[in-house]
Amino acid sequence: MPIRQMHFLLLLSRQGKLRLQKWFTPVTEREKKKVTREMTLMVLARPPHSCNFLLWRDLKIVYKRYASLYFCCGLEDQDNELLTLEVLQRYVELLDKYFGNVCELDIIFNFEKAYFILDEFLVGGELLETSKTAVGIAMEEAETLQETMEEYMSKPTY
């Protein structure tokens, strides 16, 4: 019996544009588009100060709006919705720490970084790291491994 805790995590803009998508179960492209569409319709239609929990198909949907972005995840029935709110909060804080006062544009223009941060935080639909500082440290250290173009071009070929 599959108890996949988190099925997907989507970041949607207020205009309904997808800014980040992470799928933790194998889903066809078509199904992804369908789910994204339905999430967009459902979540963007919610009035402010609503309850952050919805029921959809056989999943629980937890969403939270941060400025112009809706963070939206689909959970299995077993899960603790309140904790998921904290998970979303933590992810936003990590982004904020990394980008410095993160806003939607940061995530648009540096989407790959948003994914890298996410991958240090959630893996296979489960929380990977609960420390506030560990993710940031890992990102910094990983970045020192990245070469810039100049460094590469000046390397001798073998």
Add this chain to the structure above:
Amino acid sequence: MSPSVRLQEMIRVIRGARTQGEERGVIQRECAAIRAQFRQADNGTRSHNLAKLLYVHMLGYPAHFGQMECVRLIASPRYNEKRVGYLGAMMLLDEKQDASLLITNSIKNDLSHSSQYVQSLALCTLACMGSAEMCRDLAPEIDRLLRASNSYIKKKAALCAVHMVRKVPELGELFTPAARSLLSEKNHGVLHGAVVLITELCERNPDTLEQFRKAVPELVLMMKGLVMSGYSPEHNVAGISDPFLQVRILRLLRILGRNNDTASDAMNDLLAQVATNTDSSKTAGSAVLYETVLTVMDIKSESGLRVLAVNILGRFLLNNDRNIRYISMTSLQKIVQTDHNAVQRHRGTIVDCLKDQDASVKRRALELSLALVSAVNIRSLMKELLLFLSSCPPELRAHTTSGIFNAAERYAPSQRWHIDTILHVLTTAGGDVRDETVPNLIQLITTATELHCYTVHKLYRALITDISVQSLVQVACWCIGEYGDLLLRGECEETEPVQVTEDDVLDALETVLQSHMSSPATRGFALTATMKLSTRITHNVDRIRSIVSIYGSCIDVELQQRAVEYNALFKKYDHMRAAVLERMPVIDKSSPGHTNGESAGGTIKELEPTKLTQEIVFPQEPSNQVCDLLDLLGGSGEPFQPSPSLSSTAPGPASSTAGGDLLDLLGGLDVTPAPPSVTVYEKNGVTLKLQTDTQTDTGMTVTLTATNSTDGDITGLTLQAAVPKSVQLQMKAPSGDVIPAHGLGQVTQTVLLNNPNKVSLKIRVRVCYTSQSSVCQDTVQIDSFPSTAW
């Protein structure tokens, strides 16, 4: 200039596009350039090009041509290329793509890479999209990493192992020893991963569960440590030290303590401590408390602890935060059966939540209120529910009416109250009630013999006010037809009597007959009622005669047929008219105290043919009514010669359409001249229709036809069926198991049903098929069958 500016430049250009068409143009150009770049030799820009492609993909454009580039980049020795390559693999490849197998080797190598960040990439990707094959292949590697590596890798390996166990449950045995030793780690990330892994192992394997029960004391200590620990800046969230880990430990304890007294005892004190000491002013604390409550209710806890838990939920109910009220009600719903009295104490607050603005909260409050209805509180609670109904959101109306009817059914303090309640619902939300409501109400009315006068008065008043609600109008017409004489008598004990003339009553019925708002079924009711009145009134029988003869040429075939028959009753069989149209006997309910509609709207259970007769409710009353009406029209219990001929003049039609009428009312079936079929399942573009081929007293033959309106073929179609105990089922071979796309073909399967005991026929059909590479399975229940062709 740094190459990544080009990515950002592209993003800027795309965002600058003013129309969808312009955007598409930009993207086409960029994709063409990217494709060209992919074909070229390595020039240091590959990762940036792939990144651009991934952005384009996120906008919804096709990017499959990047799949091979991902494979190539993953194999690159350079970290930044690997990083983007793995990201691309996670976004563009999933285990269903063939290309995903090609990265298995790279992953294997990278798992032993000297840099932990490269190892991490491989682990993350494997945990994200590793197929069962890849998992089997690389499991020993993961086990190695679980034992001998640093914390950074261990925590990732743990979650990778979780993924592997989910994909290939047999691998659980491999990881169990390593998982056990991880519990002694200090690093929170590793601990968290370990707890998740152990949870997964225990839930899949009862032996492993047994084994890990011995770890309960260790887990309790761990939890205590977290709760009592001082402030840790790294892990503190709103005063709680690492709520994420706390919740996972609690969940594991829940699984270990379930059905086991020893384990439950060992964690009792801890749970009490957490429940009492956790500060729930912020979400983090509430999350921990919530998990604690769930654990307490699930294990074999002391009664004192249970009371504590329910009280916490009660406190949550009063919280200002909607989310907390919502989850409180979710939990209360789970325990309302087992701890009914405890939950009853909070009924007031729950009922208040019905008035909350938020739709999610309202829904929860409704569910819970319905579960709390009892003989004691029925009157007051029903008032609240009716109030709720008048202002409830449209998506909840059907559920509310259904719940109200069930509750009224079970606990009605008096028949008059019951009738009043149903009438109230019909007036408020008559459009959202189940189809069985009409016959059910009629049945109820007939049994309440002393209230006939009262009922007909109420319904008459309702009818002259408003004829738009079909269900109400149908019941009203039926009552007036049946008890019109009581109406005309002008006296009533229970309520203010009306002073009406026969013409007034006939006017009311004629208004219904002629109104555009009336559905064909409703008009049928009105016509029959008018006819029945011919034996209950004294002066205006001629008016009825003329109405009946006018409708003899009505364009609606059903009405026409009825009118013709009634005409015949007037002309040729006038001596029988009084007997035919006399007062109906009390209709017996076949299954008293049942819950209506549960089968229709409730959860889909496993196909269990033997259970069908006990658990499922049949709307038996309608079919009894059908028979009664049939009998009356054809002659019930009275030896009329003409009765067989009356039914034989219009053989199939008379019996089946009269029967078909009420069935129509129930299911809104279209009785078409061609073999009538009803759509029993419609989902994902797959439609399943049922058509009755032949029908006898003791059985029937039906054909199930499946069509497909999607773009892809449906394959592997199988249909299984279950029927009530005494019915014999034989399914013939289906015509095939592939349904062509776009409705170009169909699959049919004939089913023979033998019903020697003449029980009410129900059939549950399980539909399995594969659509767009995903397997779908659904169960539908068919309660009423379309009548056979004429």
